[in-house]
Amino acid sequence: MNSTRIIMVTSCKGGVGKSTVSANLAIKLALDGWRTLLIDCDFGVRSLDLIMGLEDRIIFDITDIILHGIAPEKAIIQDSRSENLYFCAAPYDYETDLDHEEFRNAIRSIGDQMNFDYIIIDTPGDTGSPLRLAAAASDEALVVSTYQPASIRAAERTGILLEESGVKTRKLIINCFHADGKEFEGQPGLLEVIDKTSIQLLGIIPFDSRLSDRQAQGEDVFTIPSCNAAEAFTNIAIRLTGRTVPLFTGFKKIKRAELIKKIQ
Numbered sequence: 001m002n003s004t005r006i007i008m009v010t011s012c013k014g015g016v017g018k019s020t021v022s023a024n025l026a027i028k029l030a031l032d033g034w035r036t037l038l039i040d041c042d043f044g045v046r047s048l049d050l051i052m053g054l055e056d057r058i059i060f061d062i063t064d065i066i067l068h069g070i071a072p073e074k075a076i077i078q079d080s081r082s083e084n085l086y087f088c089a090a091p092y093d094y095e096t097d098l099d100h101e102e103f104r105n106a107i108r109s110i111g112d113q114m115n116f117d118y119i120i121i122d123t124p125g126d127t128g129s130p131l132r133l134a135a136a137a138s139d140e141a142l143v144v145s146t147y148q149p150a151s152i153r154a155a156e157r158t159g160i161l162l163e164e165s166g167v168k169t170r171k172l173i174i175n176c177f178h179a180d181g182k183e184f185e186g187q188p189g190l191l192e193v194i195d196k197t198s199i200q201l202l203g204i205i206p207f208d209s210r211l212s213d214r215q216a217q218g219e220d221v222f223t224i225p226s227c228n229a230a231e232a233f234t235n236i237a238i239r240l241t242g243r244t245v246p247l248f249t250g251f252k253k254i255k256r257a258e259l260i261k262k263i264q
Contacts, residue, residue, distance in 0.1 A: 004111030006119045007240075008041075008138040012161065013154030014125025016144045017175040020211065022122035023051045024221045024229075025142075028237040030085035031222070034117040037076065037086045037110070041134045042124040043094035052079065052087055053218015061089040066098060066106045072114060081220070086116070090130075097129050100136035107137040127161060135165035143199055146176045155197045171202035173236065178207055203236035204247060205229055226252055 009022040019042070026038040039062055040048035049055045060075035065088075072088075079085040111119055121134045135141070141162050145155035155172065162170055172194065194201055208229045211221055221230045231250035238245045248256045 004108070004116045004119055005140065006107060006111065006121065006138045007140045007142060008121040008123055008134040008167070009142045009144060010123040010131060010134065010158055010162070011125060011144045011151070011154055012127045012131070012158045013151055016125070016146050016151050016154075017205075018125065018144050019048050019051055019122050020215065020221075021142065021144050021173055021175060021205070022120050023048060023215075024233045025236060025240075026118070026120045027079075027081060027085060027220050027222065028233045029118050029120075029240070030079075030082040032237060032241075033084060034241070035084045035086075035115060036118045036120065037088065037114070037116045039088045039107070039119060039121045040090035041121050041130045043090050043130045044092070045124060046090040046092055048122050049087070049089050050218070051215050054079065054087055054089075055218075058089045061091045063091045063094065063098070065110070066103060067096070072110050076110075076114070086114075094130070098133055100133060103133045104137040131161075132165060135162060135167050138167055140169040140171070141167045142171050142173050142202060143197070144173050144175050145193070145197065147174065147193070152193055152196055155199065159197055159199050170199050172197055172199040173202055174204045176207045177204060202239055203232055205232040205236075206251070228252060228254070 009018050011018060022038060026036050030036040040046060049058050054077055057077050060070045064070040065072055065075050076086050076088045079087055121138060123131045123134045143155050143158050145151045159170055206228045208227055210224050211229060214223060221227055221233060224230060228251045235245045235249055247260060
């Protein structure tokens with residue numbers, strides 16, 4: 001079995017924060033000492049290099065490795081935030097459908113050759129070829145949803161697609177909620193969301209208005225002072241690596257027991 005854990009971050013709906021989750025989770029894993037590669041699989045859109053602040057360093061992309069024989073070491077960039085953090089961009093233009101087996105073998109070969117503990121693959125907000133390529137290569141999937149009904153329905157649909165694609169291990173991340181609990185008024189409870197999506201919960205990430213400005217500057221959630229979203233990513237990384245931590249651990253200025261009661 002391949003020693004690298006290959007995890008796609010996905011939803012067939014756009015605008016739920018997949019790239020934000022992919023970037024900050026990869027950064028946290030690397031900061032915690034795990035050798036981590038972040039791959040942008042949103043072919044034709046390619047925004048993850050901007051979020052990571054690496055747009056000026058991009059020369060090659062993942063399709064150059066697979067289709068044009070470029071050595072992985074030339075196309076994969078080391079991020080200055082950690083010696084363990086690496087990034088590979090998506091192509092600006094994508095017209096040729098890659099073969100699923102070819103893509104899967106290439107990703108797994110990169111993991112073996114460069115000794116990565118984790119490969120995090122960011123996917124587009126649709127059900128097209130790039131998402132299916134990522135599914136073919138991934139052992140696990142993190143499905144991102146907000147509390148909005150359309151997003152929950154998309155998460156349910158994404159779970160079905162992943163099951164059909166052979167991705168058996170699926171976890172749910174609920175993004176962009178307000179820690180005062182107001183967003184949950186009139187919305188389905190946490191247990192209902194899990195039931196609707198049939199996906200086990202991995203974590204809940206609170207909304208922070210400062211994050212979009214930081215991302216525009218290529219900075220991450222961990223540069224924001226007193227940020228509960230940073231604590232959420234810390235908790236998710238802990239759970240992903242096999243340890244247990246309760247929801248909202250480390251969150252500041254919230255009443256944890258009351259909030260859990262509200263969202264249930």
